Amino acid sequence: MTRDQLLLAITTAGYVNPANIISEEQVLGRLLNDSAEFNRFYQNERKKIKKEIFWFLNPMLTSSLRTEPILGKKDIVLGYTINTKLPEIDPANVFDSAYEFIDIIRSEQGFTEMIKLTSAASGPQSAFFQNTASALSSMLNGPSVNMILANYGFDLWPYYDTTSGIQRQQLEPFTTEPQLPLWKLYQVSFYVQKALDWEVACKVSLRENNEFLSWYEARYPVISSEAREVLEWVKRTGYTTPSKARRIFREMIRRYDADAYFTVS
Numbered sequence: 548m549t550r551d552q553l554l555l556a557i558t559t560a561g562y563v564n565p566a567n568i569i570s571e572e573q574v575l576g577r578l579l580n581d582s583a584e585f586n587r588f589y590q591n592e593r594k595k596i597k598k599e600i601f602w603f604l605n606p607m608l609t610s611s612l613r614t615e616p617i618l619g620k621k622d623i624v625l626g627y628t629i630n631t632k633l634p635e636i637d638p639a640n641v642f643d644s645a646y647e648f649i650d651i652i653r654s655e656q657g658f659t660e661m662i663k664l665t666s667a668a669s670g671p672q673s674a675f676f677q678n679t680a681s682a683l684s685s686m687l688n689g690p691s692v693n694m695i696l697a698n699y700g701f702d703l704w705p706y707y708d709t710t711s712g713i714q715r716q717q718l719e720p721f722t723t724e725p726q727l728p729l730w731k732l733y734q735v736s737f738y739v740q741k742a743l744d745w746e747v748a749c750k751v752s753l754r755e756n757n758e759f760l761s762w763y764e765a766r767y768p769v770i771s772s773e774a775r776e777v778l779e780w781v782k783r784t785g786y787t788t789p790s791k792a793r794r795i796f797r798e799m800i801r802r803y804d805a806d807a808y809f810t811v812s
Contacts, residue, residue, distance in 0.1 A: 550599050553626055557601070557617055563628055567604045574602045574631055581638040588645055588699040595652050599626035608632040611640040614647050616654075627651055642696075642706065649692050657789040658691075660684070661796055661811050668808040676808055679733045683799060683809070686736040687786040690743035694750075694787070703748035711741070711759040724769045731770060732803035738763065738774035739781055 548556070558565045578585045605613075608630055617626040629647055636644055662684050668676035693703055714737075725731045738760070745757050764771040777799075785791045796811045 548625065553599055553617070554601065557626075557628070562615075562617060563601060563603045569602050569604050569631075569634055571600065571602055573634060574636055575644070577635055577638055578641055578644055582641050584696075584700045585641050585645060588696070588701075589648075591699075592648055592652060592695070596627075596648070596655065598624065598655070600651075601626065601628045603628050603630050604634055605630040606632060611636065611643045612647050614650060624654070642701070645696060645701070646692065649695055653688075653692070658688070658792070659812070661789075661793055663810045663812055665808055665810060675729075679729060679736075679805075680809055682733050682736040682740075683796060686740045686743075686799075687781075687792050687795060689740050690747050691787060691792075693744055693747045697747050697750045700751060702751060703744070704752060704754075707744055707748050715759065715762065718763075718766070722766075724767050728803040729805060729808070731773070732799065732805055734767070734770050735774045735777050735803075736799070738771060739778045742774075742778050743781070 554565070554568070557563055575589070579589060580586075601617075611632050613630040615628050615630065616624045617628060619625045662680045664673075664676055664680060668680075697703060725734050741760055741763075742757075745754075745760065748754075760771075781795055784795055786795055793811050800806055800809050800811065
């Protein structure tokens, strides 16, 4: 299917209003001019996306960008629309833009949403199960994406420090170590991601001490010790391919008796 044919199909189906389609060159113009890191990233990574992308101006967005797949028969992905709040992305949103491209690239490489909830995860506690699945998924997805950004020299510390501050405030009310397997799964996944993200950020700009994890370890020494063992196993196994990621997810679910609630696709 040609680009024109696909555009006709998605406008007919109501995916987009053709009047709101704008060019990629316009949307990314300031980023390419003002961010050397994004320019290098774009020149090397953009060509990995073989399917068509349509940029769609959507002033009603609550975020700066949002990607949606264009699905054909049997939910086959035919292309993508990237909704943008503004016709030209502000360089302040450079990370959002890079993440949108990386999400598409990883999807085409087989890094789809691997962790699924079973019917047992529904009901009054469904939010907890969803959060746990998200933490487990982010344990590997976050560092994998950040590794790509680090290769192009993006400074990852502002994001790490901001999220660490928020997470510390969220953890303040919880003074006891997790006891139940599912709570342990959540906290171990969280710790491993923070440790891996730290190591990736250090590749661009080295830091001596991880103040957040030092605080966490002093507060929760038992689960931290367990998480460090898992961290070393994850690093030995590797997590940069879909098959390795699935292996780790399955073992984590088995280790923490979560088979009734989560499956790996």
